[in-house]
Amino acid sequence: MNKQTLAEFQEHLKKSRRIVALVGAGLSVSSGLPTFRGAEGLWKNFNMIDLATPDAFYIDPGLVWQFYSWRRYSALAAKPNRGHLALAKLSNLPQTNFITITQNVDGLSARSGHNSDNLYEIHGSLFTLKCTSFMCNYIEYNNFKAPLTPALRGTEHEFLKSSLDSESPEFSPVKQMKDSELPQCPVCKSSGTQSILRPGVVWFGESLPMQELNEIDDFLESEEGPVDLILVIGTSGTVYPANSYVDRVRLQGGKVAIFNTDIDESEIEGKDGVWGFKGDAAELLPVVLEPLIGEVKQP
Incomplete structure (x- = not known):
């Protein structure tokens, strides 16, 4: 210096x-x-930028939630x-x-x-949750629960634990998940409807x-x-x-x-x-x- x-x-x-x-x-x-630049911008060979969009969540919310379950876990493990x-x-x-x-x-x-x-x-924050329904404005701050649902258990790790000691560790498989297995809005649920929660971050293409x-x-x-x-x-x-x-x-x-x-x-x-x-x-x-x-x- x-x-x-x-x-x-x-x-x-x-x-x-x-x-x-x-x-x-x-x-x-x-x-x-990670800074998400270069090779750090990949998660299980998915480009992170491609997953951080409203379109990606609309097409496959289960995949996107598994990505954010990993990010939440990593952030919670950091100090x-x-x-x-x-x-x-x-x-x-x-x-x-x-x-x-x-x-x-x-x-x-x-x-x-x-x-x-x-x-x-x-x-935004990984630990903020927002309802995806246009009819609901539910927001939850400082939710540090991990995993958020039983179905997301095991998605916190990018690689299979059994392969971490090898030169080429294997990615843990991406699960096929139903909407009902993903984080649900408690307000919508109490009114008899089903609405998925999303991460409270600003995705690409959002204001x-x-x-x-x-x-x-x-x-x-x-x-x-x-x-x-x-x-x-x-x-x-x-x-x-x-x-x-x-x-x-x-x-x-x-x-x-x-x-x-x-x-x-x-x-x-x-x-x-x-x-x-x-x-x-x-x-x-x-x-x-x-x-x-x-x-x-x-x-």
Whole structure:
């Protein structure tokens, strides 16, 4: 880590009163969760992007629920790392006006002790369940039950346990499942109808939650003044709306700090109001934020 870059960043950090953190999948890698890029974007030879769509759920809800049963199990087995804990400590400082915008659905930011009032999970959460019926608005938050139904038991593992020690482990087979074996809406069930629950995540082709986006806009355009600093953590920040948040902060005169394993050399040099910290964000954040949050111990 460049000492001059660190010193310049921390000097600005200590003066910052309004801070935004934009979080992507790279922060959760140290917790054992994949980024879904390249070969990590496959599950039992299915492209994960193909499974994360409303069409996929409509065609084969059993298949999609088995995929999300695996994702829920993996996220529950993971623990918040020191990067999550650093942001959680920052979120609870009374003297700092701070929000975290996370693109992750793994729930690790929420489980780290992050102040829920300033945490925006704009892609939803694996642990939120929603009814699929247009006539029902049932939503359940923080459901950590695994598996959700008896039929989903055993789908938490991608590979057969008996083959894990071999050079080519075998995928556990995908089950053929009836709709009645999948998570059911309790409200619809009590009225005598059957409606499947779905994961409360934003699938490809769906709109991001408008209420959360409006609240983020209110923070960025607050009468309290411009944002002093945006932390871009474990994400390229090039996809909308992430890229718009970075641009808006810079247009207001705010500075940018990037924490990622893949950073341009010009960003590492700290030019044009941008500081770059190359490496594992989970280990970098506790170090660079220490002047505000103090020591972050190992989880």
